[in-house]
Amino acid sequence: MKFFRWVWLVITLGLLGYAFYQGMYVAPTEATMGDIQRIFYYHFPSAMMTFLFFFISFVASIVYLASRRTNPQRAMSSDAAALACAEMGMVFCTLVLIQGPLWARPVWGIWWTWDARLTSTLVLWLIYASYLLLRQLADGPQMRTLAAVLAIFGYVDVPIVYFSTRWWRTQHPSPVIGGDANSGLDPAMWPAVWWNLAAWLAWGLLIAGWRYSVERRRQDAEQHAALHALEASLEVTL
Amino acid sequence: MAHRHLVLAYVITIVVQLGYAGWVGLKYRAMRKLERAFPAYPST
Numbered sequence A: 001m002k003f004f005r006w007v008w009l010v011i012t013l014g015l016l017g018y019a020f021y022q023g024m025y026v027a028p029t030e031a032t033m034g035d036i037q038r039i040f041y042y043h044f045p046s047a048m049m050t051f052l053f054f055f056i057s058f059v060a061s062i063v064y065l066a067s068r069r070t071n072p073q074r075a076m077s078s079d080a081a082a083l084a085c086a087e088m089g090m091v092f093c094t095l096v097l098i099q100g101p102l103w104a105r106p107v108w109g110i111w112w113t114w115d116a117r118l119t120s121t122l123v124l125w126l127i128y129a130s131y132l133l134l135r136q137l138a139d140g141p142q143m144r145t146l147a148a149v150l151a152i153f154g155y156v157d158v159p160i161v162y163f164s165t166r167w168w169r170t171q172h173p174s175p176v177i178g179g180d181a182n183s184g185l186d187p188a189m190w191p192a193v194w195w196n197l198a199a200w201l202a203w204g205l206l207i208a209g210w211r212y213s214v215e216r217r218r219q220d221a222e223q224h225a226a227l228h229a230l231e232a233s234l235e236v237t238l
Numbered sequence B: 001m002a003h004r005h006l007v008l009a010y011v012i013t014i015v016v017q018l019g020y021a022g023w024v025g026l027k028y029r030a031m032r033k034l035e036r037a038f039p040a041y042p043s044t
Helices: A002-026 A035-067 A072-108 A116-137 A141-154 A157-167 A187-237 B002-037
Strands: none
Touching: A002 A035, A002 A187, A035 A072, A035 A116, A035 A141, A035 A157, A035 A187, A035 B002, A072 A116, A072 A141, A072 A187, A072 B002, A116 A141, A116 A157, A187 B002
């Protein structure tokens, strides 16, 4: 497992380097925005990874709630997966909220505006921040159940973020990918998009996978600690 | 300004991602400490 993770790390770093080269040097310069448009090559993958990791967290939370009484082992591994993916999604969501204003300032002339896309993304960040705070400040099965419910209800905001530019008129541009007939990317830009998506996906899976294994082992170690404490108290009693 | 923002966005992306990876590393160390303090009982 350790060897596999190291191989994955080497592949990921290679992918990240090549994706950077594609986005910064190979993709053509956009006609109206110029070089600042190249933020797109990591802003868009960050947004997609946010959706993906929150989705996995959402599914894992459902599995946790469904199996917490019937299959405790599966419930605990689902809980660890939900936590790992919520954290990874949170990292990508934070980056989306940083990269966006850095792109907006030279292009729109403002750092931020309270339009539907930006506001719903901030709300998504706040929902998952509260999820992580809950997990940090409380403990035990009740916390896990409450966190799973929060992750499920919090995920409702993801489709709102995604469709916000279609449902409402926003400062944020309409979807470039999968948008209306006049939208679309220059074909020469697509390799940079795909390489960056692949690279950040590989990175996200690597780190979330590592975080998941750390959390699973921590859960086991906590159980052992509880058993040791029980044994010690029995010795004192006898 | 545009180039500065482009570079800054990329640098922040890398720093935040590496920062999180480092934080997971700290969690790993804490977990290993717990594992050493409370080893698993041998299965019977």
